[in-house]
Amino acid sequence: MNKLNLMRKTNLLQKSSVLFLAALMSIFFISCSDDDDDDEYGNWVESSTFDGNSRANSVSFTIGNKGYLVTGYDGDDYLNDTWEYNSDDDYWVQRAAFPGTPRSGAVGFTINGKGYLGTGFDGDNELKDFWEYDPTTDSWTQKADFGGTARYGAIGFSIGNSGYIGTGYDGSEQKDFWKYDVATDSWEQSVGFGGQKRKDASVFVIDDIAYVGLGIHNGAYEEDFYSFNGTNWTRLTDLDDDDDDDDDFEILLSSGVSFSLNGLGYITTGISGSITTESWVYDPSSDTWDELPEFEGSARQNASAFTFPNKAFVAMGRSGSYYFDDVWEFRPDELENEDD
Template sequence: MIQTILKYRAAVLLSMVMVMTYSCSSDDEEDLGNWTDSSVFDGSARSSVAYFTVGSTGYMGVGYDGDDYLNSFWSYNIDGDYWSQKADFPGVARNAAVGFEIDGIGYIGSGYDGVDELSDFYKYDPSTNTWSEIASLPVVRRSAIAFSANGYGYFGTGYDGENDMKDFWRYDPSTDQWTELVGFGGNKRRSATSFTVNGIVYMGTGISNGVYLDDFWAFDPSTETWTQKLDLDEEDDYTIVRSSALGFEMNGYGYIACGESSGALTSVWEYDPTTDEWDLKTPFEGTARQDGVVFSNSARAFIGMGRTGSLYLDDLKEFFPMDEYDDED
């Protein structure tokens, strides 16, 4: 009888240790990721800007500050932690435009000027601080996505003033021409996000017909084909669905941060392309926001700007995804 009781107590203690170990591991995993303050933006608070990164410099321009559509353009020095105002964007003031970078040249175009969806596009040369107009998109659009790969720019989805869209276009800077692509089997959407890991572009989130979308896709630029990945609510393990979020890459992992889903969000999710799985990271350590900006050069990443409701923001924070959370820094 005594031996039976002792065995039972030992089993209970072992199970308690196992539960405590699992709980600590889960907590440690969710607490992985730290945030530190960076230089507050020198200009007016704004959201829905267009942005891109060239080397160790982030660039952002246009947007909306709650009263006016903007055409000012700024750079953020990642190594020096300071802002500089650059030559104004030459097109009409707008928000909900897109930006991307090809071979050290930045591109900004499309968007909304308060009356119309737009199709014009411009390129920016950081070495001379000058803008040049390039071929316009064959379509008007706002709240689209854009990215670059293999020396081309790609543009797709968004809202054309009447409908949400799912088309994609390729820009060739050597010929200054846009060509429509075929083959994307996902849903129409606006306000989606994307990131690139090891040459593959991953795209998801967004909203259409009032529904936050959960399909997630990989684009191979070498074949210009799309492959569907696990949904963003797979088996209810994930709560990644949202719109107006930020996507970026660091050290071989993809990230989706902040955004909006019946209110502004702070949550940050890390994607492992080798397993097609997501892990929750420490939330953004600041005001919840949508329509923000992210500067990332693979080694470092910074999130800022955006809005929550009618409050427009001008702060900037650096993200350290592999560091333990420290609430004292």
């Protein structure tokens, strides 16, 4: 073989090697790009296990950097214990027992550094008593009874210096809302809610606006979704939006847990035909929902939640007759990692 032919073959081999390497690099980068596309924000990390009995249908509220979990049902007994969670150091402390009737299915909220708890079910009767918890003295004080009928499976929230309780079950599903005035320790019926009757609904509050939806009525899941600013109710996009576009979604469930964090609303777990681990985020600026990575604990219903400035926790709940005592921290700005 003459020297010219040898050089030509050498050049061809070099070009082939370069092309082969380029193809491999292209596949590598495409693969990395695909992996990045699959990454989702919203990471669930298991936190310190609850120190008390496993339970569901508890009341939870947040005061400062502490979360509070009160009452509930453990499968055998209705409970009246009060627990405080230190979110900075990840530990639980038992506080003064709730002096009212042990119960489940009550509601709670926070106003001006104090926690409030009312309504519920004691195994025989629906309840309508209402209580205030002061963390500085670790004491409970009974307040004026809830203004509506005795009930459980209602929702409660606060807007500014006022508290609200509405919907729920008193022998049938309800849709009324009542406003609590802290200064006068009194209740008055609030402006009418245009949505359907329901029990086991969900609510979260963003910038002093409550967002209410989900729940069940006459055995069917409710699809309407509303905002409430303390004066007016506004109907928003239904929770089974089926427009012919890429943004279709369906969120139909009851007994889920909801919370707000950094200007967004979140819903996770609950019953949707069966218990679920689905998680969703709501953006009030666009009235849109997006699906999140699923809750990494076991599927459950009747869990509780409390939130702090940059993190939220979902705790307890039940699956059939099994009651949980685990606690999960939700980190919205971290990529999903099922191994942490």
